[in-house]
Amino acid sequence: MNKKEVFMKRAINQANKAYNKLEVPVGAIIVKDDKIIARAYNQKEGKKDATKHAEIIAIQKASKKLQSWRLLDCEMYVTLEPCSMCAGAIIQSRIKKVYIGAMDEKTGSCGSVFNLFKDYKFNHHVEVEYNVCQTECEEILKEFFKMIRKNKKAKNKLDSSII
């Protein structure tokens, strides 16, 4: 495995934590100087808060760790393409580069529905690399929704809340 894959596996570990808590399995980590400074998974259902996507929680943790809102020279590995809220937060926090696993055709804002990092001129440019451990990142989502369809209790919990 190359370095990118090693880090994405750590993000996948986070996605698995979400899976086990019946949250849509998305995980994110933030790396600086080849060290992981923040780990997070989607907690929207458990925290009853739509802002609790993995990326937002990871940014908040990294900011706390660095004691700065500027996450300069930081890279994020995320198992699913960020939505507009999360892509916006990545720009706001000046993250340098984002590595994405699976794409999200419905709400993905880094190339699918649109590309917030490229289509518009903001005051910070974010580099992106796609398809890092893509198959594995897709599989965990497919497995999750398959399980949800079979499991009525889990389905009721999630209701129409798919991110």
Add this chain to the structure above:
Amino acid sequence: MNKKEVFMKRAINQANKAYNKLEVPVGAIIVKDDKIIARAYNQKEGKKDATKHAEIIAIQKASKKLQSWRLLDCEMYVTLEPCSMCAGAIIQSRIKKVYIGAMDEKTGSCGSVFNLFKDYKFNHHVEVEYNVCQTECEEILKEFFKMIRKNKKAKNKLDSSII
């Protein structure tokens, strides 16, 4: 004053709190059934966290109050046009309508740089009304940046952090 103006004044009160703490003065409130359920102001500098925009904090407070991530039938009053992060959070949390004071030509994502609520098809439609107490909302921002230019200490604190 009509109802919209009364509520926007409450958001302006929040923006003034930010001003007094040397934060870019943006305030937001969330209203449900004509009652304010959340009040917030920009705390990006103080909290050292780029996600701490007024809108995000207001959404988090309202979610906690309602014990739900779905802010159905809720309306937000915000003194400055939301950025892409905040516009995305408004969609994610299913807020029904947003009333905007001043526009933000640089990062505004509800009509200025682009319109996240209209340009793309997401699974939730957000209504928008512009120019509510626009002059007053603009004035507080103008005053703030004028004060910042004069005040070196405040300028150093803010550095290049303008939202």
